[in-house]
Amino acid sequence: MLSIWTVTLFLLGAANAKEICYDDLGCFSDLEPWAGTAIRPLKVLPWSPEKIGTRFLLYTNENPTTFQTLIPSDPSTIEASNFQTDRKTRFIIHGFIDKGDESWVLDMCKNMFQVEEVNCICVDWKKGSQTTYSQAANNVRVVGAQVAQMLSVLSTDYKYSPSKVHLIGHSLGAHVAGEAGSRTPGLGRITGLDPVEANFEGTPDEVRLDRSDAVFVDVIHTDAAPLIPFLGFGTKQQVGHIDFFPNGGEEMPGCQKNTLSQIVDLDGIWAGTRDFVACNHLRSYKYYSESILNPDGFAAYPCASYRAFQSNKCFPCPDEGCPQMGHYADKFAGKISDESQKFFLNTGDASSFARWRYGVTITVSGRTVTGQIKVALFGSKGNTRQYDIFRGLIKPGSTHSSEFDAKLDIGTIEKVKFLWNNNVINPTFPKVGAAMITVQKGEEKTVYNFCSEDTVKEDVLLTLTPC
Template sequence: MLIFWTITLFLLGAAQGNEICYADLGCFSDIEPWAGTPIRPLKLLPWSPERINTRFLLYTNENPNNFQILRLSDPSTIEASNFHMDRKTRFIIHGFIDKGEEGWVVDMCKNMFEVEEVNCIGVDWKKGSQTTYTQAANNVRVVGTQVAQMLHILSTNYSYSPSNVHLIGHSLGAHVAGEAGSRTPGLARITGLDPVEASFEGTPEEVRLDPSDADFVDVIHTDSAPLIPFLGFGSKQMLGHLDFFPNGGENMPGCKKNILSQIVDIDGIWSGTRDFVACNHLRSYKYYSESILSPDGFTAYPCTSYKAFESNKCFPCPDQGCPQMGHYADKFAGRTSEEQQKFFLNTGDARNFARWRYGVSVTLSGRTVTGQIKVALYGNKGNTRQYDIFRGLITPGSTHSNEFDAELDVGTIEKVKFLWNNHLVNPTFPRLGAANITVHKGEDKTVYSFCSEDTVREDVLLTLMPCPTPGTM
């Protein structure tokens, strides 16, 4: 009988779990869904606030290079700082094996200062993130609660509304933002930068970032391939009101996998090799940072899949328009539906990442030949390089269409240059032309039409000017 009761008490204790309480933050337990599940099998409690040592590092337009520390234990540090009650506040929260003084956090703040007056706060929890991954994932709960505590102090002590606050979290930091948001009614916005998959994907909403954590939640997915075997750190799960999947969300241009990518020890991969192995994962904050200075360079298109997007089935923007991935996504907030929405776009392989998508249709004239046709756009802001429109059998009267992502916004399109070739010796010197070229700008659905009656030989440029309007002939 004694053995029976001993086993019973042990099982009851396991079911109830352990709990730890921290002054001002409340209590944290290791019962489901926080632990003891297939997704979170290890029973770990978050570390104490003292051990994590979360710091709030304030940068403003007045002190862009040197931070001021805001202390939860001493709210007077807020009054003594450059914190402006009449400005928006954006918190930037780093992830696993990272730190709040990291260059990318400061760079992101500095980009903000170029376009707005803002309180930019780096949340540094490096002591809680530079440990085993599973422990860091549990420390998220304390850090998120501390961010919520800071928002509560701003609200109660200084009447600073959460409606003026935007939390930006990368990797584990995205789920820190989710934890803070779930504890802060009326929070304006959360941006998740490639929220991490391990220990979070597939969990209940209270564990991870979800759309209920703020009035507007936008998410950028850049490393959403499965962790095993592809070593994708980010989550593919829809976590926001708007979920953006640049370049399909798994493999970013300019990122190459290497032999270390076969290692599946998530704790061992990061240290010292993160820029090499975690390139896709880090692209999310690089895209966001650049988007601050490029308000129309990350237009994203609603689509069912990246395959459909690449097949030119999601262009141009629908009547309700397209959002901008990144800093200006909240301009689309009033047009979100109750259903979570998925958006796609392409980026460059290195800075500058911004791209502008154009749709081009070419109606041909001249001879029947086999070859390829290319088009370049010329506008009042610049011109593009030559882009392939079609390769194959070219017949007069046929129309071929394609879409491409240009490195710049050419502005108002003033002319188009047409080129064809087949790199075959042809003694008849065939001539080919474009009777009409129609160009669509993706984001505003502007349509331009260009005409020509001329034909040209291979590798000779043909310039098309705007088609005459009726009554001008």
């Protein structure tokens, strides 16, 4: 039997529970799982739609630099706008301490206009995001309901199917997208850009973004280290049909944190240090924006872990191919499985972030020496720099393999240049060569073979041509 004390606590909890209702959006309570749990200890109700002041800013190919404001409760604003029902609609939803007219949001729309005709709607909820973190995390619920309301108006008044809608949410905005998706049956796609961890990781599906929120959910993790002590803002939890972990998902190249960032007050972290402290967190939308203009520059490989990926155990792409992280991930939608899938890739350390992965195997000829081997690839679209393939004892007949990420797709591979050195003066001037070098591009099954019967002294280039 329950004790009197337990029953009293239960009744007190129920009596203290609060709920707030807003016309058209429904009711929001501070009962579990929304509050009063280990993950969400504070009982905080979301603000009213009036206080949050959400705006829907429409950009299209016809008005790429100045927005038109759409108001769900006033369909005439949609009627008078450039919104076109024969196009896809992509909503971009910012996160904590951000705003919908931030330059990155418009830049993302502008990149889309270069490759497609689209309705690009920026969801601006800055009044609701520029507050304490706990309040902003709860305001997500109302903003998500408002996005769902807009989708309902489009569906009801314009027969515009939710299947043509793609929600792109960064940080807290990813969970706004999840809330909107959970209220919108048949929503086409959600892309979560580093969905935020605090108050969301480990919660039930209805609280956060999850794979049931759209027909296809893809997620990019760029700041998945634990919040304490590493100050990782993003979740490491797999929440999509496919989850991408570029560079392992925790430390992005070009983002080196220092002691200044070891602050653990969630509300103090962002003020004045947004770009500096949150560099990893912001990389997710930078990768996505660049992927729009690079349809094949972000191929990601299925792999058990980033360590396995770095150890060259996940190359080349399997028979079903590799998805592209970012804008074109939905081309892989027909190949998703019942299980969440993890994909890994490397990027550059500053834009351009796109990379193309190549695998190389060298069969050595000539003398036995200690040293290092490098190769450069030459193709129809350009050539790579020299990449280290092997260091150690180089023996004739031995084979050495490695993979590297090039800054460009070199097209059809035409020749390979081989170089070796050991940085030690050797009076016998030994010669080493490559009898064969095989090259494979990660996304292709074709293996290219290049041969040479020559050997060269150290620091002398040897050119191999197709066998």
